[in-house]
Amino acid sequence: MTDIPSGSGAVARTTMDKVHGSLARRHRKQLILQIFGITAISLAFLMLFILLASLITTGHKAFTQTEITLEVFIDPEEISVERLPRGNFTNVLAAAVAADLPSVDQQDRAEMRVVGGILSNGAQFQLRDRVVEEPELIGQTITISVPVSDPYDQLHKDLLDRETPENLRRLDDTQIAYYDRLVENGAIAASLNTGLLTNADSRFPELAGLKGAIMGSFWALLTCFLISFPLGIGAAIYLEEFAPKNKLSDFIEVNINNLAAVPSVVFGLLALSVFIGLFGLPRSAPFVGGLTLALMTMPTIIIATRAALKAVPPSIREAALGLGASKQQVVFGHVVPLAMPGILTGTIIGLAQALGETAPLLLIGMNAFITSAPATPFDSATALPTQIFIWADSPERGFVSRTSAAILVLLTFLIMMNAIAIYLRSKFERKW
Amino acid sequence: MDALRTVTRDIDTNSTKISARGVQVHYGDTHAIKDVDVDIKERSVTAFIGPSGCGKSTFLRCINRMNDTIDICRVTGDIRIDGDDIYDRSIDPVQLRARVGMVFQKPNPFPKSIYDNVAYGPKIHGLARSRAEMDEIVERSLRRGAIWDEVKDRLHAPGTGLSGGQQQRLCIARAVATDPEVLLMDEPCSALDPIATAQIEELIDTLREKYTVVIVTHSMQQAARVSQKTAFFHLGNLVEYGDTDDIFTNPKDRRTESYISGRIG
Numbered sequence: 001m002t003d004i005p006s007g008s009g010a011v012a013r014t015t016m017d018k019v020h021g022s023l024a025r026r027h028r029k030q031l032i033l034q035i036f037g038i039t040a041i042s043l044a045f046l047m048l049f050i051l052l053a054s055l056i057t058t059g060h061k062a063f064t065q066t067e068i069t070l071e072v073f074i075d076p077e078e079i080s081v082e083r084l085p086r087g088n089f090t091n092v093l094a095a096a097v098a099a100d101l102p103s104v105d106q107q108d109r110a111e112m113r114v115v116g117g118i119l120s121n122g123a124q125f126q127l128r129d130r131v132v133e134e135p136e137l138i139g140q141t142i143t144i145s146v147p148v149s150d151p152y153d154q155l156h157k158d159l160l161d162r163e164t165p166e167n168l169r170r171l172d173d174t175q176i177a178y179y180d181r182l183v184e185n186g187a188i189a190a191s192l193n194t195g196l197l198t199n200a201d202s203r204f205p206e207l208a209g210l211k212g213a214i215m216g217s218f219w220a221l222l223t224c225f226l227i228s229f230p231l232g233i234g235a236a237i238y239l240e241e242f243a244p245k246n247k248l249s250d251f252i253e254v255n256i257n258n259l260a261a262v263p264s265v266v267f268g269l270l271a272l273s274v275f276i277g278l279f280g281l282p283r284s285a286p287f288v289g290g291l292t293l294a295l296m297t298m299p300t301i302i303i304a305t306r307a308a309l310k311a312v313p314p315s316i317r318e319a320a321l322g323l324g325a326s327k328q329q330v331v332f333g334h335v336v337p338l339a340m341p342g343i344l345t346g347t348i349i350g351l352a353q354a355l356g357e358t359a360p361l362l363l364i365g366m367n368a369f370i371t372s373a374p375a376t377p378f379d380s381a382t383a384l385p386t387q388i389f390i391w392a393d394s395p396e397r398g399f400v401s402r403t404s405a406a407i408l409v410l411l412t413f414l415i416m417m418n419a420i421a422i423y424l425r426s427k428f429e430r431k432w
Numbered sequence: 433m434d435a436l437r438t439v440t441r442d443i444d445t446n447s448t449k450i451s452a453r454g455v456q457v458h459y460g461d462t463h464a465i466k467d468v469d470v471d472i473k474e475r476s477v478t479a480f481i482g483p484s485g486c487g488k489s490t491f492l493r494c495i496n497r498m499n500d501t502i503d504i505c506r507v508t509g510d511i512r513i514d515g516d517d518i519y520d521r522s523i524d525p526v527q528l529r530a531r532v533g534m535v536f537q538k539p540n541p542f543p544k545s546i547y548d549n550v551a552y553g554p555k556i557h558g559l560a561r562s563r564a565e566m567d568e569i570v571e572r573s574l575r576r577g578a579i580w581d582e583v584k585d586r587l588h589a590p591g592t593g594l595s596g597g598q599q600q601r602l603c604i605a606r607a608v609a610t611d612p613e614v615l616l617m618d619e620p621c622s623a624l625d626p627i628a629t630a631q632i633e634e635l636i637d638t639l640r641e642k643y644t645v646v647i648v649t650h651s652m653q654q655a656a657r658v659s660q661k662t663a664f665f666h667l668g669n670l671v672e673y674g675d676t677d678d679i680f681t682n683p684k685d686r687r688t689e690s691y692i693s694g695r696i697g
């Protein structure tokens with residue numbers, strides 16, 4: 001070290017000085033870049049946090065449902081075996097509530113109507129179904145839990161302010177007194193709202209559930225998957241591996257990329273005029289919804305599949321070809337299996353997009369009011385996003401929290417699908 | 433080191449395995465191979481040498497029609513193996529490649545187990561009738577690839593988990609598993625260290641007992657060590673072809689001489 005001539009040492013020093021000067025500049029640039037990146041990510045997280053927080057604060061109330069537990073005497077005078085399934089179930093229930101409220105005069109029809117109003121409109125059907133199933137219950141006293149109607153549900157969840165002047169409130173002082181009395185008796189309690197997932201839609205928020213929408217989305221996505229997955233992958237494999245590279249295939253490629261960018265509402269209009277108008281397929285059917293979504297998902301799958309096929313190293317193809325594998329053996333024995341993680345990820349991301357798609361489903365009528373879940377893909381139904389759209393549009397207070405809850409359910413499904421995509425990708429990931 | 437010895441060469445009594453006449457290759461407008469005539473002897477090692485871009489790989493890939501997979505590549509002329517024109521309409525390239533195996537520059541095992549790598553060729557050509565027969569083919573091939581002892585306890589471990597030299601020997605084992613007549617090797621040692629290279633060279637020397645081997649190499653020493661015949665390519669022309677000893681000790685063409693003495697390349 002010591003015997004290095006001083007001349008070259010000087011040269012080295014000046015070079016190092018220059019490097020030092022530029023080093024400081026480069027570090028500064030890197031720091032700025034890092035700050036930008038961290039800021040951007042923090043902002044994104046903040047937005048996500050605000051979104052989720054607001055959804056959860058409004059939506060969590062919809063995950064419980066206020067119910068009233070009643071000792072119901074099934075009065076043979078009101079309900080007779082011969083007239084089932086008809087019968088005066090409302091009166092029987094009102095009487096059961098009134099039994100808990102000593103101040104109520106059971107002969108006063110107006111008052112009894114107010115008492116009956118504590119219960120959800122669906123309570124009578126719940127009781128009816130129970131009695132139809134076991135007619136021998138007539139004449140007996142049974143214990144049954146039924147939902148309370150929306151204003152009482154709101155009151156129980158502290159969403160109804162008792163300080164509001166009486167004439168502006170949805171419940172007057174007497175009604176609140178009834179409610180307080182029932183709470184005192186321990187008849188009213190909140191329980192987990194399983195109806196949110198097991199009921200279909202309803203005019204009454206306390207009865208409205210997502211079963212119809214979930215089943216509708218399920219059938220639509222199933223149709224979409226069954227059509228777009230094989231067609232998309234087949235098209236991609238053909239275009240990438242077998243099609244001659246010429247003007248026509250270039251033209252097709254450009255058009256597929258364009259198709260992926262077409263606004264979804266256009267696909268909805270297309271579906272409306274072709275599937276429903278021309279082919280006469282039923283309106284509001286998840287099958288038609290699935291066809292429409294397949295149109296939109298297919299370009300995504302084709303693009304993802306082609307990218308995944310391109311990413312398979314050529315050395316693997318050469319190895320197989322060199323051993324005398326045919327083109328088809330190379331593609332299906334080596335290239336496609338190696339591209340599978342990418343293909344599956346692309347497909348699931350495409351399906352997740354389809355799950356959240358609203359506009360095309362609105363156009364084909366999947367925003368109809370339907371109170372039963374679809375049993376087949378050809379029954380009228382809604383889908384999760386259109387259900388959210390319907391509920392967000394409904395005036396009843398109870399639908400506000402249900403809308404948020406429905407959004408949370410939709411987000412849960414989306415997160416689950418993305419988690420599956422990540423899992424599949426890591427499971428099938430192979431090194432070469 | 434044993435492998436670095438100069439191989440004692442047989443007297444050339446072998447018959448011609450591959451004969452090429454007037455071979456021309458174009459990649460679009462690039463004229464990559466210009467009118468090449470060559471006769472490659474059976475059960476011998478023939479080395480292709482020459483500066484980068486002179487067309488060694490291109491010519492090698494003509495012999496098993498791997499160039500067919502390149503859209504813009506056009507091959508004309510006549511290449512015969514055992515007298516059969518391999519570019520004849522009646523010849524299926526898939527069948528040809530079962531007769532003419534290939535080992536590539538970069539080891540390229542399939543991301544499958546060692547066993548499946550070797551078994552792949554026999555499987556697609558239906559060479560084994562039973563599991564036991566397949567086991568036998570795999571073992572024989574791995575032995576021929578001089579890698580059996582290293583992998584016999586982990587046949588079901590992934591082939592990609594081997595070292596570079598082991599991977600290349602696995603690829604050689606995979607290529608010989610279909611029992612080809614000709615083995616083409618495109619710079620098989622360029623990604624390997626000297627020890628792995630020595631192992632492969634030794635292996636090539638034993639392979640010549642059974643196969644006709646054509647090897648592309650950038651190392652003159654390697655060509656001298658393993659081959660009996662050497663072909664020198666320059667700018668798409670086959671400049672000189674003859675016994676390796678003659679080419680290296682007594683080159684006839686000025687270009688060959690400059691190349692082997694390190695003046696062009």
Ligand SMILES: Nc1ncnc2c1ncn2[C@@H]1O[C@H](COP(=O)(O)OP(=O)(O)OP(=O)(O)O)[C@@H](O)[C@H]1O
Binds near residue numbers: 489502
């Ligand atoms: N796929 C291809 N498309 C177009 N031109 C090609 C292609 N492959 C090779 N060529 C051209 O053909 C000529 C010969 O290439 P080749 O790969 O045969 O050379 P090489 O002798 O193997 O060189 P190296 O020693 O560097 O591997 C080169 O000019 C090259 O640019």
Ligand SMILES: [Mg+2]
Binds near residue numbers: 488489490618
């Ligand atoms: Mg080459």
